[in-house]
Amino acid sequence: MNDTIYAPATGAGRAAVAVVRVSGPRAALAVQALAGDPPRPRQAALRRLAHGEVALDDALVLWFPGPASYTGEDAAEFHVHGGRAVVEAVLEALASEGLRLAEPGEFTRRAFENGKLDLTQAEGVADLIDAETDAQRRQALGQLGGALSQRYDAWRELLVQALAMLEAAVDFPDEELPEDVAARARPGLEALEAQIAAALVDASRGRRVRDGFRIALVGSPNAGKSTLLNALAERDAAIVTSTPGTTRDIIEVPLTLGGYKTLLADTAGLRETEDAIEAEGVRRARAWAAEADLRLWVIDAAMFHVKQNNELSVLRSGDWAVVNKIDLVDAYRLEELREILAAQGLKVIEMAARKPDGAEEARAALTSHVVEALSGAEFPAATRIRHAESLVEARTYIQRALSDVGLEVELAAEDVRLATRALSRITGRIDPEDVLDRVFSSFCIGK
Numbered sequence: 001m002n003d004t005i006y007a008p009a010t011g012a013g014r015a016a017v018a019v020v021r022v023s024g025p026r027a028a029l030a031v032q033a034l035a036g037d038p039p040r041p042r043q044a045a046l047r048r049l050a051h052g053e054v055a056l057d058d059a060l061v062l063w064f065p066g067p068a069s070y071t072g073e074d075a076a077e078f079h080v081h082g083g084r085a086v087v088e089a090v091l092e093a094l095a096s097e098g099l100r101l102a103e104p105g106e107f108t109r110r111a112f113e114n115g116k117l118d119l120t121q122a123e124g125v126a127d128l129i130d131a132e133t134d135a136q137r138r139q140a141l142g143q144l145g146g147a148l149s150q151r152y153d154a155w156r157e158l159l160v161q162a163l164a165m166l167e168a169a170v171d172f173p174d175e176e177l178p179e180d181v182a183a184r185a186r187p188g189l190e191a192l193e194a195q196i197a198a199a200l201v202d203a204s205r206g207r208r209v210r211d212g213f214r215i216a217l218v219g220s221p222n223a224g225k226s227t228l229l230n231a232l233a234e235r236d237a238a239i240v241t242s243t244p245g246t247t248r249d250i251i252e253v254p255l256t257l258g259g260y261k262t263l264l265a266d267t268a269g270l271r272e273t274e275d276a277i278e279a280e281g282v283r284r285a286r287a288w289a290a291e292a293d294l295r296l297w298v299i300d301a302a303m304f305h306v307k308q309n310n311e312l313s314v315l316r317s318g319d320w321a322v323v324n325k326i327d328l329v330d331a332y333r334l335e336e337l338r339e340i341l342a343a344q345g346l347k348v349i350e351m352a353a354r355k356p357d358g359a360e361e362a363r364a365a366l367t368s369h370v371v372e373a374l375s376g377a378e379f380p381a382a383t384r385i386r387h388a389e390s391l392v393e394a395r396t397y398i399q400r401a402l403s404d405v406g407l408e409v410e411l412a413a414e415d416v417r418l419a420t421r422a423l424s425r426i427t428g429r430i431d432p433e434d435v436l437d438r439v440f441s442s443f444c445i446g447k
Ligand SMILES: Nc1nc2c(c(=O)[nH]1)N(C=O)[C@@H](CNc1ccc(C(=O)N[C@@H](CCC(=O)O)C(=O)O)cc1)CN2
Pocket: 019, 042, 064, 067, 068, 069, 070, 077, 116
């Protein structure tokens, strides 16, 4: 923790400017060695960078004396020209001054260790760096701003109050009937249990905003799934032929719909088959569909017959039927299909995916669906499995405490302590190394 680290903070592609950051006790010496006296704190100064006799670049230099820096330590930044050779030369000069290349996430880890951020805020930093859609950006920024921290800290406070009442009941059994004192902890615990339950419902939404809403295209071979995928993706991502059984591998295409990240998957047509490769494709299709948030059952309007059990077994209530190739059938046939499918409780969309703009109605319907599923009380929502796991644990202990309150006050108090620890783990107030390693190792170098 006490050595001084450096790393490029900007990406590797061609860019006008690259930022190299430094943090640790030798940061001032590093600035001195490359750029002379440190500039006024937090003000950019144009300096000639040199190492020994060798000129490196004309660069902007920033000096952040600790603790008022991102990491809380003495820190500095060199904003150099973006050429690879420039960045390499500056990194080499820093190494020869005895600094060490940072591990992924090490700057933010130091910010966490120095109390600048809690763990959910650090995760917000990582998510902001990975944000591809507006919704991901908003969610990550809220988290960086402490939306989750505040919520979990408030809950923790409720538990501490409940614990105080339970401990009073244990310690001063003569004051009143201890059961009466203990019973005062009950309403707070009940309210908290309800709030955690609601947050768990919300958690899956937060995760889908972060990781993407998953949409599976399923159906018989040759129904037009790959054609629909290509139309929505606006490129030839999947092979389309008139041979049934063309698609075998899952083809995942990221799509942004209404500002939300979605993952659209084309899958092998579902049928019984002797072909081992195709059978594996069908197995993967079913597995992906089972995990998806929505399944679109693509149907060839000309070929459909009622008993397509292979496909029906994959569907869930709320899924959609996409009647494709409507250019091949007449209005009577369409009306018949509409009735059959609606009777199955499926939302019906009709299209000719191969025609220009044939998938636009589907795109519009999907957009509304995703926006409705993922928007709403946008924040706060737990955004990672890690959060949900700790929430489940906390709720279990609170439920157990509630059932013990009237009987065994000491056991109830212990459960409330355990619930407090489960919540503290989310913000990193208690920090087993393995949790921290897991969170920070997913960062990029320089963050
Ligand atoms: N050049 C540059 N741009 C950047 C960052 C950076 O480190 N360097 N950031 C890095 O992620 C983000 C900005 N976040 C930052 C957060 C805190 C501090 C900081 O120095 N905090 C001190 C002083 C605050 C103040 O001046 O009022 C502190 O909290 O004590 C700097 C950047 C995005 N842009």
